[in-house]
Amino acid sequence: MNRNQHWDLSSETLNALVDNEYPAAEKAELMQMLLDDEAASAELCRLQRVKEMVKTAYEQPPVPQPKQGRETSSKRNRVVAAVSMLLVGVMAFFLPGLFNQPATERFVLLDPDGRGAHPAVAEDQEVRIVFHVASTTRARGEDLLGEIQALLEDYRSRGEKLRVEVVANGEGLDLLREKLSTQKQKLSELAQQYPNLTFVACLNTVKRLRVEQGVIVKLVPEAETTASGVAYVVKRQQEGWIYIQV
Amino acid sequence: MILLLKQHKLRKQFESLRPQLYRIAWSWCHNADLAEDLVQETYLRALEKAAQLKEVEKLKPWLMRIMSNLHTDCLRRRQEFVDLQDLELEAESAEPCEHTEQQNAIHRVRCAVAKLNEDQRQVLTLVDIGGFTYAEVAEALELPIGTVMSRLCRARKRLKGLLQKQVQERPKLRRVK
Numbered sequence: 001m002n003r004n005q006h007w008d009l010s011s012e013t014l015n016a017l018v019d020n021e022y023p024a025a026e027k028a029e030l031m032q033m034l035l036d037d038e039a040a041s042a043e044l045c046r047l048q049r050v051k052e053m054v055k056t057a058y059e060q061p062p063v064p065q066p067k068q069g070r071e072t073s074s075k076r077n078r079v080v081a082a083v084s085m086l087l088v089g090v091m092a093f094f095l096p097g098l099f100n101q102p103a104t105e106r107f108v109l110l111d112p113d114g115r116g117a118h119p120a121v122a123e124d125q126e127v128r129i130v131f132h133v134a135s136t137t138r139a140r141g142e143d144l145l146g147e148i149q150a151l152l153e154d155y156r157s158r159g160e161k162l163r164v165e166v167v168a169n170g171e172g173l174d175l176l177r178e179k180l181s182t183q184k185q186k187l188s189e190l191a192q193q194y195p196n197l198t199f200v201a202c203l204n205t206v207k208r209l210r211v212e213q214g215v216i217v218k219l220v221p222e223a224e225t226t227a228s229g230v231a232y233v234v235k236r237q238q239e240g241w242i243y244i245q246v
Numbered sequence: 247m248i249l250l251l252k253q254h255k256l257r258k259q260f261e262s263l264r265p266q267l268y269r270i271a272w273s274w275c276h277n278a279d280l281a282e283d284l285v286q287e288t289y290l291r292a293l294e295k296a297a298q299l300k301e302v303e304k305l306k307p308w309l310m311r312i313m314s315n316l317h318t319d320c321l322r323r324r325q326e327f328v329d330l331q332d333l334e335l336e337a338e339s340a341e342p343c344e345h346t347e348q349q350n351a352i353h354r355v356r357c358a359v360a361k362l363n364e365d366q367r368q369v370l371t372l373v374d375i376g377g378f379t380y381a382e383v384a385e386a387l388e389l390p391i392g393t394v395m396s397r398l399c400r401a402r403k404r405l406k407g408l409l410q411k412q413v414q415e416r417p418k419l420r421r422v423k
Contacts, residue, residue, distance in 0.1 A: 011399045011403070012395045012396065012399055015398055015399050015402060016380070016395065019373055019379075019380070021380055046406060047406075050402050050405055050406055050409070051374050053355045053409070054355060054359065054370065054371075054374040054375065055374050056352065056355075057351075057352045057355035057356050057359070058269050058272070058273050058371070058374075058375045059269070061268065061269055061272040061278070061281070062272070062278045063278060064278040064281070064282040065278070065279065127257075237290075242257060242293065243293075
């Protein structure tokens, strides 16, 4: 705060003193003036007291009540992880051929909570990003996967934890369709190189294409599926994932 | 890519500022759930607009501007915030012996702050609770610094008067022999 050299101990000046708005030299001058002004000194003390009272009164505000029906994140993650592993174990026992199917026909269903074969349990300090692909062009597919790879490499080189999910629905599903995707090679490479990267396809879109256009959609082998892509990304946002719409 | 990293850094910085933002939000609406929603909405809006933040030093006032605008929109649109005058009624209905003197004092201050008009309360809480400088408040609320100073002066003057009045109106304790 800059003032000219002619000081006055106005209400604004006193408040600014209380709030430490003056640099040291100016503050020293004002404090010197206060020594000769009893009324202003008393007012300064009163203002300081008011400031402290406000600060104290709001130091510990009440916390919001937890929303009904929602468990804490860490507990929920543990439950989901347990269910996921159980599901995978059961499937492996009763359907031994499932995981040995030719790559071009493998579908991996996510469990109801959307964790799949690789539960995305949040670890400490893990950054979690969900990309929502609702429309795509050839150029976008290349750009998107290129950027995701750069992001994954960046975190890997720094030893920091990152989990990325790419959720495709609507027109964006083209990215994960066996016949239409122009990025199949890249998808395969990325899926092999980065176990912390998951591609998720929306089954609602698959169903809609079948019903409305008579198209039987075959997804690339790297794609996992979820009942509703929109519901999935909303759930991820609620869980605290960074949401990026492409 | 730059935007992605910016959003990631923003997320980390936001988490460190979250308790402060919550205290300020609560001082504006005195409702824990609404305050939490306001902070969360601020977070989401900030992520959406991450590209607009050019200087990381301006993060605090930038976030506060977002929160202030959201708060204003909410007040204008839904009028769902607790009528802050009701705080006084809540205090009157409680048995004095249920609270410590310190809790009573805190409650009196909160009631007094609630009686300030919106403009004065915002400036006062940003400075006293948020620790904002006048320049940061001016930036956050998009006001001239002079306006910030005058609102703060009037806020503290009114607050002093209200607290003084409360002290005078309290029943005096009498020593019983």
